[in-house]
Amino acid sequence: MATLPSLPGAPDGPPLPSVDELLAGAVAVELPMRVRFRGTQLRRALLLRGPHGWAEFSPFPEYGPDEASRWLAAAIEAGWQGWPEPVRDTVPVNATVPAVAAADVPAVLARYGEVSAVKVKVAEPGQSVEDDLARVAAVRAALPEAALRVDANAGWDVPTATTALARLAEHGLEYAEQPVPGIAPMARLRGALAAADIPVRLAADEAVRKETDPLAVAASGAADLIVVKVQPLGGVRRAAAIVLESGLDAVVSSALDTSVGIAGGAALAAHLPALPHACGLGTAALFEADVCDPSWRPHHGVLPAPGRRAPAPEPTRLDRVRADEAQARWWAQRVSAARAVLAGG
Numbered sequence: 618m619a620t621l622p623s624l625p626g627a628p629d630g631p632p633l634p635s636v637d638e639l640l641a642g643a644v645a646v647e648l649p650m651r652v653r654f655r656g657t658q659l660r661r662a663l664l665l666r667g668p669h670g671w672a673e674f675s676p677f678p679e680y681g682p683d684e685a686s687r688w689l690a691a692a693i694e695a696g697w698q699g700w701p702e703p704v705r706d707t708v709p710v711n712a713t714v715p716a717v718a719a720a721d722v723p724a725v726l727a728r729y730g731e732v733s734a735v736k737v738k739v740a741e742p743g744q745s746v747e748d749d750l751a752r753v754a755a756v757r758a759a760l761p762e763a764a765l766r767v768d769a770n771a772g773w774d775v776p777t778a779t780t781a782l783a784r785l786a787e788h789g790l791e792y793a794e795q796p797v798p799g800i801a802p803m804a805r806l807r808g809a810l811a812a813a814d815i816p817v818r819l820a821a822d823e824a825v826r827k828e829t830d831p832l833a834v835a836a837s838g839a840a841d842l843i844v845v846k847v848q849p850l851g852g853v854r855r856a857a858a859i860v861l862e863s864g865l866d867a868v869v870s871s872a873l874d875t876s877v878g879i880a881g882g883a884a885l886a887a888h889l890p891a892l893p894h895a896c897g898l899g900t901a902a903l904f905e906a907d908v909c910d911p912s913w914r915p916h917h918g919v920l921p922a923p924g925r926r927a928p929a930p931e932p933t934r935l936d937r938v939r940a941d942e943a944q945a946r947w948w949a950q951r952v953s954a955a956r957a958v959l960a961g962g
């Protein structure tokens with residue numbers, strides 16, 4: 618594996634705060650969502666307060682300590698070190714359309730206002746390619762000029778992806794994100810699309826953030842672009858190094874974070890030397906309530922770059938979404954287990 622910045626706790630990495638330091642000032646929150654996304658209607662997160670500012674630790678509930686340790690590394694960077702310097706003041710973002718019925722598309726788009734790009738979820742369990750086509754057609758009808766991407770979250774196999782993308786391509790696709798699981802099937806699909814003259818580029822998401830080696834997908838030529846997310850990749854510096862090392866164009870996206878974590882995505886997008894695509898960082902618009910005031914959501918299709926630290930939560934908003942004691946204890950155990958992984962080097 619190429620040399621990436623070391624994680625906190627590694628011999629040559631930044632210092633690793635103690636569990637007590639990490640949890641002093643931590644607040645567990647749960648944000649209600651306007652529409653079901655990633656199978657949930659409630660996003661749970663732990664906000665940490667380090668000497669440098671606020672930080673977010675929000676690995677999804679099913680993630681174990683190994684995977685969560687990279688999310689904790691990202692929080693330690695935000696709260697105990699600070700983000701690297703930005704090279705731009707704003708970052709363009711896409712609207713994200715969950716796997717809603719085609720009739721609901723205009724209402725979802727209305728929450729984003731003006732945008733130049735839209736990402737549409739497809740291949741939702743229990744839905745068909747016809748549902749996907751209807752949803753994408755509704756987006757295209759509403760925004761004839763927008764760059765349109767689809768994200769299948771690895772929900773297809775290679776033959777299904779080939780036929781689905783051939784049909785979806787008629788609406789004009791900028792790229793398809795993680796149509797099939799894993800690196801080898803992505804490579805096979807890329808070959809099948811080229812052989813059949815189907816003009817759809819492939820972006821790797823899960824094949825970057827869930828593989829032991831986040832650069833394997835680039836090295837194997839399985840994708841045209843990579844999707845990078847700050848928490849799953851261990852922080853802004855590490856995600857930026859992955860982008861540079863991969864040699865591919867990158868799309869910075871959210872992990873469905875609160876405004877505190879989204880600001881980390883904006884810090885990465887603002888720090889990268891090149892930003893050729895709109896970022897998937899508009900997801901604060903999917904929450905009914907958020908922790909910051911204003912929430913870190915797009916206006917006129919762009920997000921502000923946050924500078925070197927996250928925005929502080931607003932106390933009244935924080936109180937409204939504060940989770941109960943049992944959840945705070947569950948988060949404390951997860952922090953401790955993830956920290957133990959980092960301490961192991």
Ligand SMILES: O=C(O)CCC(=O)C1=CC=C[C@@H](O)[C@@H]1C(=O)O
Nearest residue numbers: 655713736870871872873897900
């Ligand atoms: O990229 C976007 O437009 C929004 C972010 C997004 O789609 C995701 C955020 C968090 C978890 C993932 O299931 C999902 C994704 O797969 O990219």
Ligand SMILES: [Mg+2]
Nearest residue numbers: 768794795822
């Ligand atoms: Mg994705």
